[in-house]
Amino acid sequence: MVKVDLSGAIGFLDGEGPDYGAAGVAHRALAEGTWAGAEFTGWRQLPRRVQGEELKKILAAAERIRDTSEVLVVVGIGGSYLGARAGIELIQPKDGPEIIFAGTGLSADDLNDKLERLGDRDFSINVVSKSGTTLEPAAAFRIWKGVLEKKYGAGAKKRIYATTDAHKGVLKGIADAEGYETFVVPDDVGGRFSVLSAVGLLPLAAAGCDVRTLVGTAAESMYALDQRGPENPAWQYAATRNALYAHGKTIEILACYEPSFRYMAEWWKQLYGESEGKNGVGIYPASVEYNADLHSMGQYIQDGPRTLMETVVSFERPRRDFEMPFAMGDPDGLNYLAGRGLSDISRVAMEAVKAAHIAGGVPNIGVSVPLRDEAGFAELVCFFEMACAISGYMLGVNPFDQPGVEAYKKNMFRMLGKPGT
Numbered sequence: 001m002v003k004v005d006l007s008g009a010i011g012f013l014d015g016e017g018p019d020y021g022a023a024g025v026a027h028r029a030l031a032e033g034t035w036a037g038a039e040f041t042g043w044r045q046l047p048r049r050v051q052g053e054e055l056k057k058i059l060a061a062a063e064r065i066r067d068t069s070e071v072l073v074v075v076g077i078g079g080s081y082l083g084a085r086a087g088i089e090l091i092q093p094k095d096g097p098e099i100i101f102a103g104t105g106l107s108a109d110d111l112n113d114k115l116e117r118l119g120d121r122d123f124s125i126n127v128v129s130k131s132g133t134t135l136e137p138a139a140a141f142r143i144w145k146g147v148l149e150k151k152y153g154a155g156a157k158k159r160i161y162a163t164t165d166a167h168k169g170v171l172k173g174i175a176d177a178e179g180y181e182t183f184v185v186p187d188d189v190g191g192r193f194s195v196l197s198a199v200g201l202l203p204l205a206a207a208g209c210d211v212r213t214l215v216g217t218a219a220e221s222m223y224a225l226d227q228r229g230p231e232n233p234a235w236q237y238a239a240t241r242n243a244l245y246a247h248g249k250t251i252e253i254l255a256c257y258e259p260s261f262r263y264m265a266e267w268w269k270q271l272y273g274e275s276e277g278k279n280g281v282g283i284y285p286a287s288v289e290y291n292a293d294l295h296s297m298g299q300y301i302q303d304g305p306r307t308l309m310e311t312v313v314s315f316e317r318p319r320r321d322f323e324m325p326f327a328m329g330d331p332d333g334l335n336y337l338a339g340r341g342l343s344d345i346s347r348v349a350m351e352a353v354k355a356a357h358i359a360g361g362v363p364n365i366g367v368s369v370p371l372r373d374e375a376g377f378a379e380l381v382c383f384f385e386m387a388c389a390i391s392g393y394m395l396g397v398n399p400f401d402q403p404g405v406e407a408y409k410k411n412m413f414r415m416l417g418k419p420g421t
């Protein structure tokens with residue numbers, strides 16, 4: 001279970017404390033489906049729902065991909081790719097095909113770079129789009145499918161896996177017509193809450209992650225996080241960040257000392273940004289990678305406008321530690337660290353940064369899980385999803401829609417001359 005440490009935040013709340021009453025009201029509305037967006041709360045049951053036949057089907061497809069492909073091209077944008085990328089980069093599984101993520105933009109250079117990176121290696125495609133009409137992945141799919149068909153002819157369709165709506169949409173139509181194997185983005189799950197469906201699980205499994213453990217842990221976590229009370233870490237996080245927001249901390253920085261966390265932070269930014277930033281309100285989600293960013297953003301965090309709060313994610317122990325070596329003559333003056341594990345040195349650095357930032361006026365929320373593995377990933381996903389829903393409701397918004405994303409799409413389609421726009 002995720003642990004939340006509020007010791008670095010409570011002092012910024014003028015003795016008021018987090019509003020657990022409001023968190024309880026929000027959680028109850030979520031559980032009973034009485035507030036806006038209730039039709040998109042199926043993510044709470046996803047780990048249990050997926051455990052039977054769906055998981056077997058995902059594992060079988062992943063095995064086929066691993067047997068036949070040196071590369072899996074995952075085509076998708078936003079919630080249709082960030083969770084898979086976050087998990088794969090955090091867990092760093094060994095021995096799987098290389099995963100190339102495509103369809104996240106319209107850059108010709110990026111596309112050409114990726115095609116070159118693929119070279120003449122064997123590959124398959126997992127195209128992920130709930131609507132099937134998102135331009136960036138749709139355009140990328142047309143191009144990558146063309147490459148696949150040129151290489152494998154009629155056999156190409158056996159190498160395409162489509163994850164999309166169960167009944168409708170352009171991609172569903174193409175998949176049915178061509179006979180691709182399909183996976184479902186459930187109707188009651190929005191893109192950014194979909195990582196524990198086939199959207200995330202198929203690429204994760206193909207890359208070599210142990211998705212049985214991942215889903216099993218997620219089922220336990222979701223159950224635990226659905227218990228209502230101030231000891232629920234999702235309540236603690238949601239209520240505290242909202243209280244800090246009310247005290248003028250309008251920007252939340254998610255920090256981690258593991259470089260492999262970078263895409264978890266991207267996933268988190270989408271989850272919180274799309275869920276909360278609407279109707280003129282919302283905490284702005286930002287992220288940093290420590291220690292690297294201590295030497296760039298560190299100045300601003302320590303000394304810039306005091307509108308920041310910081311949430312630091314940590315792992316209780318490393319997968320494998322590394323001992324600082326002793327050097328004869330101590331030429332670099334580092335022998336005072338010799339014999340200490342890097343993880344121990346890093347933990348001290350983390351404590352030092354925390355104290356400095358708190359002294360500089362930046363509240364600190366700690367979030368930790370035991371290990372950087374499938375279980376840790378599952379626990380973080382469930383925790384952040386549950387807290388996001390509660391937090392969004394506490395803020396007074398519908399955390400499950402994203403009306404603001406449509407504005408650029410409308411302009412873009414009109415300016416590109418899409419028929420009917």
Ligand code: PA5
Pocket residue numbers: 077078079080128129130131132133134137190191192193274402
């Ligand atoms: O969270 C969301 O709903 C969005 O980020 C979508 O996932 C993203 O826009 C991609 O949409 P689609 O899967 O329909 O291509």
